[in-house]
Amino acid sequence: MDYTKQIQEIASKLFAEEKIDIFIGYRQNAFDDNQVPILVTVPADVPNLIFTDKSVLNLTNYLKFEHTRNKRVGIVVKGCDSRALNMLLTESQVKRENLYVIGINCTGVLNEKGEKAQNCLECVMPDAVVYDEMIGTPSGKKEYSVNVDVKELAAKGLVERGEYFQEIFENCIRCNACRHSCPLCYCTKCCIDQESAVLYNGSNTPSSAFHALMTWSLHLAGRCVDCRNCEKACPSHLPLHLLHKQNEMVIYENFQQHLAGMEKDDRGAFYKYSMKDPDDFIM
């Protein structure tokens, strides 16, 4: 998967036609094979743009920052990123008319070890769902499969599972990088940081990490698109996807196979209901 040429062409065309003020894409890191985001504002920077299977980050995160507010933005999105963009559009965080979206029909990105990333192996929608221009051949929607780590953990006993998560919460340093790197966490002040939330107010203990991560994952349930920006940002390398994938699994299995950001104007699983929703757990 190497779409560098196409993206550079499109970007220079957009700048030439003065359709955009800023173009968000990937750039090769100078010293290793990782890629970092680049916010191109002048056409001279266009040759730095690149897209290969190492373009892992979800760039829609940049749409919430001051650099892109009220500007016409060109952006590169993969399948999962486009779902996040769909969520942002539905939740009125960005204006569609300000965006020029280049949708990539993704064939999966690589992780640090050079293997195909796990979320790409389980990806349901590798094609972009929102786009103005499409690159690559669409491969269509794929079968949903439960995350292997979730499956593995769910098979364990309650106490064992509890101990595993205890380690996660003990290793959390409460830097909130997961939240800041999440494209869907756009609140100007998070509810757990409110001055009135005196139960936990920035301390770093396992219980406070539990509080923050659980609240965070439940506020993202039904909205998370599994781009794993949070996991890439975590300085402690915590497997944060476990929480999100567990929620996604429950939602998919119980609520008419709902997946976040797949359709336009779908606000997430918690914003609709069905008479057929399971009721057997309620007395």
Added chain:
Amino acid sequence: METEVKETKGQVVSAENPGIVAPADWQPVIMGILCNWCSYAGSDLTGTSRIQYPPNIRIIRVPCSSRVDPWFIIKSLQTSADGVLISGCHPGDCHYISGNYYARRRFLVTKKLLNFVGYHENRIQFSWVSAAEGPKFAKVVAKVTEDIKKLGPLHKYKKENLK
């Protein structure tokens, strides 16, 4: 010999943390979050019709069961509560037409997630109790109390202030 057996028999072992044992006279604290229009009225009826139910429950009234943010459940479990009971109107009876349908979805996900990270699923329970179901409310509270007594005290991720 006899007394020794009795003692161990009477003790309650925490389901999440087998190392923690509570004395036999330990009483759980249950947080009850009730919707204003059905369950709260139902609990009122239980009282006025003089039906006994366990005193372990501490009741909070909310306008609708969909007012309950999963955050409330997490907060209760991190403070004094050993279990949470949330009760609302029967499906279709919601004062706000569809509030409890939305709530139902959230509850399922919250319950499963808490179970996933190591809480016993009986710690978080839900019920539909209408304003006319006084006896049902007593039954529900009795059942939840019974369940949580079996699970033992909750020590997971408690706020440090309480230690």
Added chain:
Amino acid sequence: MNFSVFETDKNGLQKFYEETIAKNETYAPVEKFGKYDYKKVSALPECDPDSPISLTMSVKPLFFPRSSKIMKYEENREGTIITETDEDPLAGKRVILGVKHCDARGLQVLDRVYKWDYIDADYQKRRENSVIISTRCNKADVNCFCTSLDYDVENSDAHDIRIINGLNEKIYIQAVTEKGEDLLKGVPGLQFSVCSSEVAGEESAKHFKAFDSSFRLKMNYKEVNEKLQNSFDSPEFDPASKNCISCNTCAFICPTCHCFKITDEKIKDTGIRYKSYDSCNNGYFTLMAGGHNPRPVKYRRWRQRAMHKFVYYKERFGVNLCVGCGHCAISCPVNISIFDVVNQVV
């Protein structure tokens, strides 16, 4: 004063570590989820004193915890009572294994601010009671630039015992301070041959050349100090910080960042006041009551961060607030390094 130096090999070093762990309260890098963090250990196999620098958290939390209790208080009918909190869990005598040279230097840098004016007694106590055993990395990581800052990585005095990897798989254990000397004497299983410090120094210097040439990044810190001083109004701060997502990770894992916040957490009648990490990249860091914020936009916050590290701290305390460990670049989700920002501005 001449401190003792011992010559041994890999097995001897293992033995020395084992003995140390058995006799002292020991902290060492422990792997969890692929990242090493300093934790209390009871046996050598639990930890890895030679953990790679790119995957190891800083040792700072052992001296300046991520969150420490200031006090506990209770309200009753008569008023409020402040109760002493539990004893400082980090104040006891302890040994820390596997501290990187740059990390140990970070503590020396922190000492200056903690000894300035109001003396932080708790921090001093933690410092006094710790013996730091340190190994120099064999090879630099892509983001490291410790050799080009204002301290001597090779002959650093920030640690108490130095482990030197010599040629021919020889290993030298050298005490650098009296604390280290005491610890070396207190390990009875240590029957290695004594050698002179010159030999160890020579061996080490041979190795250092290869180490020094493995650096990708080189910084002329004097030039940076000078030029940055006059670039407060530089327009380059904006493009240099454009990619930043203000996630605060860099400050949380930095071995020298020392900003903190004080917060209260209260339920019912008891409350705890915590001192926890904070970051100047956080938009709320300087937000005042009434809404005035001296650093409301990202580039201003980045300017503060860069200038504090290379200008302000140097002016005030005489050293750079950066040890070149590269942790910020490693942990940054978008690979921004303080090195790149500073060089772009200068």
Added chain:
Amino acid sequence: MEQLLVPALCKIDKIIEETPDVLTYRLIFKDPEMFGKFKWLPGQFVEFSLLGRGECTFCISSSVTRPGYFDCSIKKAGVVTADIHTMLDEGMDVGIRGPYGNWFPVDDIKGKNLLFVGGGIGLAPLRSLIQYCIDNRNDYKDFTILYGARTSKDLCYKEEIEEWKNNPTLKVILTIDKPEETWKENVGVVPKILEEVVKPAIENTKVITCGPPIMIKYTLLSLDKLGFAPKDVITTLEMKMQCGLGKCGRCNIGSTYVCKDGPVFTYEQLKALPDEF
């Protein structure tokens, strides 16, 4: 743990309503020994904690020459100050850490004419100095106090201002921004009154000014115009603080720690600082 950051408990002796949004809290230490230890000079500040809500920085608005108590005047500006106003009552406990920071150069200004220029809640740190100077009246020469507020309701320390007015050794000039029916004194913003009404003599005079940032900005310009040397103008700076000890890094402006090197600066020093406040 963290001994430096543990506050001492104080009891609220009295709450005085100065204006609709400014309350003065008169505080007394619960531990009588603290009175001996707690010595402050005008211009210093304390960390005031509403237990359970957090700490805020306030200046002490009374003088050490009136022992037994100290005052903190608090304006409702943000979330925590609003809570302080609603949650605290007479007889309740608060935590106090301090005093921190530097102070007005009380020795340097001896034998000089003093001109105090205050606006709104900015009179609080000045009040501490004015009280101090009144109690050591013989050390100083002429006193002029220029005090302005938005409306007559927003004037703080009304009773005390009356006292000052009755004191023949003080000259007190009051002003409000917009005319009001019952108001008999000056009308106009502080810098304007300073130039048109007060017309201070430059000779042997020190100006001490404090108020909202916009007022300080224009007052400094007026003083420049009147010909005051920047080193004769003393002001206080406002910055977010949390520890007060020069550790937490919040109040840095350049290499200056406002909590240690400030909050009192001369105009000369302010000019040398990077423009980030």
